[in-house]
Amino acid sequence: MKYFLAILFAGLTAGLIYLLDKPFGALPPLGPLLSPQHGFWQNAESREKNYGGELKLPGLKGNVQVHIDDRLVPHVFAENDEDLYYAQGYLHARFRLFQLDLQTRAAEGRASEFAGEKALRFDREQRRLGMRYAAENALTEVEKDPLSKQIFDAYTQGVNAYIDNLTVAELPLEYKLLGVKPERWSNIRSALLLKMMARNLSSSTEIDLGMTNAKSVFVPDELRMLYPQVHDSLVPIIPKGTRFEDASIEPKRPESADSDLFGRAAREPILSTEENRPDPNNGSNNWVLSGSKTKSGAPFLCNDPHLELSLPSIWYEMQLNGPVSSVYGVTLPGSPFVIIGFNDSIAWGVTNSQRDVKDYFRIRFKDRSKSEYWFNGQWQKSRLRIEAIRVKGQATVYDTVAYTVIGPVMFDESFGDSLSRGENLAVRWTGHDPSNEAMTFYYLNRARSYEEYESALQYFTCPGQNFVFASKNGDIAIWQQGRFPARWQDQGLYVMPGEDTTYFWQGYIPYNENPHAKNPDQGFLQSANQRPADNRYPYFIPGRYITPRGVTIDNKLKAMQQVTVQDVMDLHNDYYNSLAADVRPLLLNYVKRDSLSATERRYLELFEQWDLLASPDSKGQTIYECWFDSLQAAIWRDDLERVKPTAPWPEEQTTFEWLAREQEDMPFIDDRNTPVKETLSELVTASLKMTTAYLLPYEKEGRLNWSLFKEPSVNHLLRDALPSFARKKLKVGGNGNIVNAITKSHGPSWRMVVHLSKEIEAYGIYPGGQSGNPGSRFYDGYVDTWVEGKYNKLWLMRPSEVNQSAWTLNLKPTN
Amino acid sequence: MKFLISQLAVALAGFLTGLFFPWWTFAVAALLIGALMPQKGGWNFVSGFLGIFLLWLGLTLWIDSANGGILSARMAWVLPMKGQVIYLHLLTAGLGGLIAGLASQAGKYLRALFPKEKY
Numbered sequence: 019m020k021y022f023l024a025i026l027f028a029g030l031t032a033g034l035i036y037l038l039d040k041p042f043g044a045l046p047p048l049g050p051l052l053s054p055q056h057g058f059w060q061n062a063e064s065r066e067k068n069y070g071g072e073l074k075l076p077g078l079k080g081n082v083q084v085h086i087d088d089r090l091v092p093h094v095f096a097e098n099d100e101d102l103y104y105a106q107g108y109l110h111a112r113f114r115l116f117q118l119d120l121q122t123r124a125a126e127g128r129a130s131e132f133a134g135e136k137a138l139r140f141d142r143e144q145r146r147l148g149m150r151y152a153a154e155n156a157l158t159e160v161e162k163d164p165l166s167k168q169i170f171d172a173y174t175q176g177v178n179a180y181i182d183n184l185t186v187a188e189l190p191l192e193y194k195l196l197g198v199k200p201e202r203w204s205n206i207r208s209a210l211l212l213k214m215m216a217r218n219l220s221s222s223t224e225i226d227l228g229m230t231n232a233k234s235v236f237v238p239d240e241l242r243m244l245y246p247q248v249h250d251s252l253v254p255i256i257p258k259g260t261r262f263e264d265a266s267i268e269p270k271r272p273e274s275a276d277s278d279l280f281g282r283a284a285r286e287p288i289l290s291t292e293e294n295r296p297d298p299n300n301g302s303n304n305w306v307l308s309g310s311k312t313k314s315g316a317p318f319l320c321n322d323p324h325l326e327l328s329l330p331s332i333w334y335e336m337q338l339n340g341p342v343s344s345v346y347g348v349t350l351p352g353s354p355f356v357i358i359g360f361n362d363s364i365a366w367g368v369t370n371s372q373r374d375v376k377d378y379f380r381i382r383f384k385d386r387s388k389s390e391y392w393f394n395g396q397w398q399k400s401r402l403r404i405e406a407i408r409v410k411g412q413a414t415v416y417d418t419v420a421y422t423v424i425g426p427v428m429f430d431e432s433f434g435d436s437l438s439r440g441e442n443l444a445v446r447w448t449g450h451d452p453s454n455e456a457m458t459f460y461y462l463n464r465a466r467s468y469e470e471y472e473s474a475l476q477y478f479t480c481p482g483q484n485f486v487f488a489s490k491n492g493d494i495a496i497w498q499q500g501r502f503p504a505r506w507q508d509q510g511l512y513v514m515p516g517e518d519t520t521y522f523w524q525g526y527i528p529y530n531e532n533p534h535a536k537n538p539d540q541g542f543l544q545s546a547n548q549r550p551a552d553n554r555y556p557y558f559i560p561g562r563y564i565t566p567r568g569v570t571i572d573n574k575l576k577a578m579q580q581v582t583v584q585d586v587m588d589l590h591n592d593y594y595n596s597l598a599a600d601v602r603p604l605l606l607n608y609v610k611r612d613s614l615s616a617t618e619r620r621y622l623e624l625f626e627q628w629d630l631l632a633s634p635d636s637k638g639q640t641i642y643e644c645w646f647d648s649l650q651a652a653i654w655r656d657d658l659e660r661v662k663p664t665a666p667w668p669e670e671q672t673t674f675e676w677l678a679r680e681q682e683d684m685p686f687i688d689d690r691n692t693p694v695k696e697t698l699s700e701l702v703t704a705s706l707k708m709t710t711a712y713l714l715p716y717e718k719e720g721r722l723n724w725s726l727f728k729e730p731s732v733n734h735l736l737r738d739a740l741p742s743f744a745r746k747k748l749k750v751g752g753n754g755n756i757v758n759a760i761t762k763s764h765g766p767s768w769r770m771v772v773h774l775s776k777e778i779e780a781y782g783i784y785p786g787g788q789s790g791n792p793g794s795r796f797y798d799g800y801v802d803t804w805v806e807g808k809y810n811k812l813w814l815m816r817p818s819e820v821n822q823s824a825w826t827l828n829l830k831p832t833n
Numbered sequence: 834m835k836f837l838i839s840q841l842a843v844a845l846a847g848f849l850t851g852l853f854f855p856w857w858t859f860a861v862a863a864l865l866i867g868a869l870m871p872q873k874g875g876w877n878f879v880s881g882f883l884g885i886f887l888l889w890l891g892l893t894l895w896i897d898s899a900n901g902g903i904l905s906a907r908m909a910w911v912l913p914m915k916g917q918v919i920y921l922h923l924l925t926a927g928l929g930g931l932i933a934g935l936a937s938q939a940g941k942y943l944r945a946l947f948p949k950e951k952y
């Protein structure tokens with residue numbers, strides 16, 4: 019009996035501990051998670067927490083003071099640049115470690131280590147696109163230059179100084195929930211982060227596979243109409259009428275191009291598809307006003323990059339004060355430097371160029387080993403890269419990717435379609451080319467003049483960006499910067515033959531021929547992901563351009579005089595739907611009122627009386643979006659369905675312009691699937707009826723208002739896994755085509771206004787908070803400010819003001 | 834008296850082990866205290882349970898109030914509690930208490946296996 023009881027109780031104790039130390043179904047191990055001195059309770063930060071103090075860190079050269087203001091923005095004062103970026107790495111890790119780790123593992127195709135099997139397809143795509151290969155090429159370039167190597171090394175040391183001293187209790191909450199451990203930092207991971215940005219901004223700006231499929235059904239003329247290069251309403255980045263120099267490179271169109279691209283054999287559709295394409299709304303606005311337009315006589319610079327909205331945010335605010343420079347703005351956790359910001363002389367901002375810098379080439383392998391491919395009349399050896407993908411909770415998955423002179427063969431019989439017909443597609447992407455984009459930011463952070471800004475841009479290869487610039491001495495400018503292939507007409511729109519160099523890019527547009535403008539007569543410059551230049555630009559520049567926002571911004575800025583800070587803030591938050599303004603008369607003209615029911619007529623009236631603002635309470639905006647969507651579907655679906663597997667949908671702008679030009683004569687209006695011939699009027703009326711039927715249930719739930727209909731939210735990085743870490747049902751309007759470009763969980767990820775007056779005045783806001791810890795009062799504090807369209811004042815702290823900070827963290831070298 | 838001292842000892846030892854050692858080491862402390870201070874019947878279980886239950890409940894309430902309830906409100910949805918924060922406190926303290934109670938009782942029985950040696 020004695021023995022029995024001793025064994026029973028000792029066994030129960032040990033057994034219970036054992037069980038609680040293991041994951042429980044979908045739940046994490048409860049013991050370590052719940053323990054008040056180890057688990058999630060330790061992530062519940064006191065509201066009175068002191069973020070200051072003194073730390074001794076290995077590898078620092080001198081003392082660094084981090085003055086932290088009451089919004090938890092660190093203002094770093096370092097005696098030398100290495101310590102500056104060391105401290106930046108340390109602070110990124112301290113406040114955003116899980117984000118650093120997750121984003122760079124995902125970039126490399128290692129999301130399955132966190133998420134298990136459901137992330138496997140994503141990981142394979144990342145690896146087959148050659149993300150690690152791209153980062154390795156970038157790293158070689160970074161480490162070639164002693165200056166950038168020194169900075170990346172210091173940043174890495176800073177991140178690791180934090181990771182190495184982390185206790186179990188201090189582990190970010192997400193690690194405790196997922197039961198994984200942080201991984202030490204290295205320079206390649208910073209390179210991976212920058213390549214992830216490159217992928218997000220330059221790998222969905224092509225639709226080559228879909229366009230190739232579209233060729234199987236549509237003739238070249240139709241293709242040009244469905245997917246036009248220049249919209250009628252385009253207001254380009256470079257003001258219309260600007261004269262461009264003749265192209266210094268004239269790429270030669272191969273004589274066989276017509277038959278190779280449009281002949282019968284070339285019209286086989288591509289069965290492979292990319293499943294995890296970056297959001298096509300990854301765009302942005304920026305604009306600059308010269309003193310002639312502003313009340314103060316000093317320039318303004320404004321920027322709002324549109325990205326996935328997440329908690330923690332992609333951005334982290336900082337001031338970096340080194341021996342010769344002082345810069346403020348947003349940083350990307352995982353990378354040194356300020357990415358968008360200002361110093362006491364200049365300000366800069368970026369939008370995406372939307373240019374197509376990624377093409378696909380058909381490859382013929384000798385056999386299924388993929389070890390040789392036919393090129394230039396002989397079998398060439400390919401480099402086989404074996405990818406080992408670790409998957410949480412199961413065995414490692416292996417994948418072999420063949421590398422050719424063109425690039426990695428992303429799609430082959432092991433990946434892509436299941437009915438493979440030997441469809442091997444190699445990717446040529448400028449993201450793979452050696453480059454050191456970070457140095458652009460190093461120099462921009464320190465730039466004092468237009469000349470220094472222009473010179474900083476030379477390092478920027480991919481993703482192509484529109485760098486807007488303003489300086490205190492009155493200059494405004496914009497450059498579309500990046501390494502863009504000089505293409506012949508139609509080159510790269512479709513998958514091309516890859517058995518020799520005939521279809522290769524023949525050169526790159528020299529940087530000084532990239533679209534740019536400085537101090538124009540109109541007194542302002544703007545970019546909003548539209549085509550950078552009109553037809554006079556001497557190169558063929560395909561891309562996924564977005565026209566409407568640029569039109570709205572241009573109209574508004576033209577009309578503005580004596581501009582104040584409040585005026586440009588209002589423009590950031592503007593809800594005017596300029597495409598709807600164009601579309602509405604058309605819809606009203608063609609709708610058959612006498613065939614509408616009472617409810618349908620009521621919806622029509624709501625639409626008719628709508629103020630054309632996509633504001634949160636707008637019912638007209640909801641009706642418009644659904645109506646125009648259904649009309650587009652009614653026009654295109656029957657035609658696009660003929661393309662297998664899929665073809666890209668024409669843009670809203672394209673549909674509208676076509677209707678505006680040809681009205682009821684527009685081809686494609688007739689529904690092929692019915693014997694009768696439909697008219698535009700019938701489609702417009704039928705789509706209003708469908709809209710009403712679709713929206714009525716929403717209206718009954720009280721959700722006809724735009725923000726209640728679309729339910730915008732800012733999700734945690736792990737999205738649906740942690741809904742209680744998100745901010746949902748935000749009361750904001752907007753849409754991708756509207757200046758305030760908020761879609762469901764995407765939009766202005768940072769709004770910044772810089773007034774380049776004698777004493778620089780700047781404002782900024784992002785929908786998140788400085789701390790990545792869901793247990794911190796700084797986790798989501800800016801979300802409400804952002805929803806209200808308000809800003810924080812940005813404080814470029816001077817050495818004389820440091821005593822006004824809330825906390826001071828002194829970093830000292832260990833002896 | 835012995836009950837109260839034992840309970841306090843488990844709480845104190847539980848707190849100290851929590852500062853330096855893995856999460857489950859309070860069970861070792863509770864076991865040793867059970868062995869050093871055996872009590873009649875199931876009282877070791879009760880004192881061990883209450884020692885950690887009250888310690889952990891005190892800690893979580895204190896942490897939660899300093900935090901303003903930000904994280905507990907979120908975590909009470911991550912664990913299937915429909916946002917009821919009180920269950921989060923009770924689950925934490927209850928599981929800790931249960932382990933400590935069992936360990937303490939086990940300590941008493943283990944000691945009984947080794948009666949003092951006599952000449």
